[in-house]
Amino acid sequence: MMTSVEEHRAQIAALLAPALLVAEESDDLPLLDALGRVTSAEVLSPVDLPLFRNSQMDGFAVNSADLGTIPVELPVVGDLPAGPSSPAPLVRGTAIRIMTGAVVPDGADCVVPVEDVSLAENTEHGGGAVTILRGRSPGEFVRNRASDLAAGDRLLPAGLALAPRHLAAAAAAGITTIAVRKRVRVAVISTGSELVAPGETTSSGQIFDSNLVALSAAVIEAGAELVLAERSDDEPETFGDILHRATALADLVITSGGISEGAYEVVRDVLEPLGATVGHVAMQPGGPQATALIDGVPVLSFPGNPVSTQVSFVVFARPLLLAAAGTPQVAVNALPSAGDLTSISGKRQFLRGRITDDGVEPVSSASSHLVAGMARADLLIDIPAETTMVRAGDNVRVWLL
Numbered sequence: 461m462m463t464s465v466e467e468h469r470a471q472i473a474a475l476l477a478p479a480l481l482v483a484e485e486s487d488d489l490p491l492l493d494a495l496g497r498v499t500s501a502e503v504l505s506p507v508d509l510p511l512f513r514n515s516q517m518d519g520f521a522v523n524s525a526d527l528g529t530i531p532v533e534l535p536v537v538g539d540l541p542a543g544p545s546s547p548a549p550l551v552r553g554t555a556i557r558i559m560t561g562a563v564v565p566d567g568a569d570c571v572v573p574v575e576d577v578s579l580a581e582n583t584e585h586g587g588g589a590v591t592i593l594r595g596r597s598p599g600e601f602v603r604n605r606a607s608d609l610a611a612g613d614r615l616l617p618a619g620l621a622l623a624p625r626h627l628a629a630a631a632a633a634g635i636t637t638i639a640v641r642k643r644v645r646v647a648v649i650s651t652g653s654e655l656v657a658p659g660e661t662t663s664s665g666q667i668f669d670s671n672l673v674a675l676s677a678a679v680i681e682a683g684a685e686l687v688l689a690e691r692s693d694d695e696p697e698t699f700g701d702i703l704h705r706a707t708a709l710a711d712l713v714i715t716s717g718g719i720s721e722g723a724y725e726v727v728r729d730v731l732e733p734l735g736a737t738v739g740h741v742a743m744q745p746g747g748p749q750a751t752a753l754i755d756g757v758p759v760l761s762f763p764g765n766p767v768s769t770q771v772s773f774v775v776f777a778r779p780l781l782l783a784a785a786g787t788p789q790v791a792v793n794a795l796p797s798a799g800d801l802t803s804i805s806g807k808r809q810f811l812r813g814r815i816t817d818d819g820v821e822p823v824s825s826a827s828s829h830l831v832a833g834m835a836r837a838d839l840l841i842d843i844p845a846e847t848t849m850v851r852a853g854d855n856v857r858v859w860l861l
Contacts, residue, residue, distance in 0.1 A: 462742040464845070465775065465808050468749060471737075472776050475751055475758045479644070479711040483784035486639040491627045497640035498683075498786035503616040505633045508606035513564045515540075516601040520555040520577060520590055521568035527595040531578075535589050540565070555590050564602050571601035609633075619786050644784050647688035647706035648675045651699060651717040651726050652764055655691055670831055671716040671769045675762075678773045679714070683785025694718065694726045703730065707757040714777065717764025719750045727761050736761070742845050743808045746772040766831045771810050771840065774859055792842075794855040795820050801850040803843040812837035813858065820858055837861060 463471075486500040515521065526534060534555040540547055542561035550556055550567035558564065558571060576594040609615060615633055616626055622638065630638060655669035656662055669691055676689045687709045692699040699718070706713045718727030719738055727750065728738050736752035736759070745768040750761035762772035782789050796819035803809045811822045812834050820841055824833025842857040843850060850856055 462740045462747075462806075463749075465741055465743050468741045469776060472751060472760060473780060475753065476712060476760075476780055479758050480780060480784040482711050483641050483644055483786070485642045487642050488637045488639050490637055491630055491635070494622050494638045494640050495624065495627060497622055497638075497643075499616055499618050499620045499622065500639045500641045502614050502618045503630065503635065503638060505609050505611055505613055505615040506635070507633055508611050509608040509633060510603050510605055513605050514542075514603050515558045515560055515562050515564055515571045516603050517571050517573040518560050519558060519571045519573040519601065520592070521550060521558045521564055521571050522555045522592070522596075523550060523552055523568055524570045524596055524598045524600075526553055527572075527592055530595050531591050531593050533589050533591045536587060555592075557590075569598040569602065570596040572596050573601060621787055641784075641786050643683065643685035644781060645687045645709065645711045646679045646684045646781075647710035647713045648672060648679060648686065649688075649690055649692055649699070649702050649706060649713065649715045650675070651692045651694065651715060653693040653695075653724075657691065670766045671764065674766065674770050675714055675716060675773060678770070678778065679781070682778050682781035683787050684712075684781050692726065694724045696726055696730050699726045700730050703754065703759075707755040707759075710757060713754070713757055713759045714773070715759065715761045716769045719748045719761050719763060721748075731759065731761065742806060743775075743810065744804065745810065746775070747807075749776075765829050767812070767829065767834050770834060774840065774861065775810065791860050793858055793860070795858050796853050797821070797841075797850050797856050799852045801841070801843065801856070803848050803850070805848050806845055808845040809841075809843040810859070811841040811843065812839075813841040814838045819853070820856065 536557055537554045538556040540556055540558040540562040542559050545563050547563055547565040550565045556565060572592055578591040578593060580589040615629055650669050650672035654666050656666050658668045672689055672691055676686050679686050688706050690702050692702050715727050718725045731752045732738055734752060734754060736750050738750040740747045741749045745765060746763060748763040752759040760777060762769045779789060798816050798819035798821040812824050813820045813822050815838055823836040824830045839861055840859040842859060
């Protein structure tokens, strides 16, 4: 008797639950290494932002009370570039030339931009006079200390996927490392004596291995750490050796191929005596499925046909890895079908499809070897096992790829 997709999803979730707990632990990483990672705790600012009262513009620091009559001429008594400084307080009735980012002296409550003044010919480097052509109110073009954030306030929340703007805020607060969720360590093993690496020379009966690349990339995209990616032939000794190394490195092992009911099914031959559950799920593609716990490490075994492998990952592994990483789930939506669709009774179909102006439509047949058709797809069209016909305009469930 075949297992339903939801039953198999529940079994995998239970099997992986202890291993995925590693993601609740923290890594303290330098800022650039933390890019794209998810914060494990909120980050508090250790300092006020800005650190001190500074000028928003190039211009002249003045006291607004001296601007009652416009235009007004004020003597320029100093020059303040950005950089280390402890300026003396501004004397009423005077102005200090100031650059963007420079410390605003006590006694000055606004900055008049250079566009709003007229300079005497001899005004340079803190001398001469300036004529203010436009009045300003207290606080204009002055960045007050802690106007962005006060020391002790939350700078970044927990559960945040760190983008460059977040790292910039941390750097501005003088922070050098951020605590992020640990990544689940995943090993990928692609099996089949017929497989050769892309770029190698094939002989009769051999094909290029797309599963190793597909699963490795999918693991990384789902927020996990790829710790091993190797190809095995159909010799049990070869697969067993790679599996042993994989379980020593990883929190989860994912394999492709070798679990059908024929001969030379290397994954089945090695795992079944070790207690693996090997069977069929009522879905197409992706019917053959296996799970095991080897050396305390969960193993998910997907069928070897390339589309079956990719669909299996999307349906069974991706949601769990995304949740462990703390990143948003890929949307599963309901959209109208652009045309009539037929399906096999008793098996849940995952058709490769795309979005059109009229709804969703398949981009290839249901065959599980059509990797080019998979590449053209934006989504999987999910047709329930009990449904044999979908009419144009009917809503169907779709999994975005």
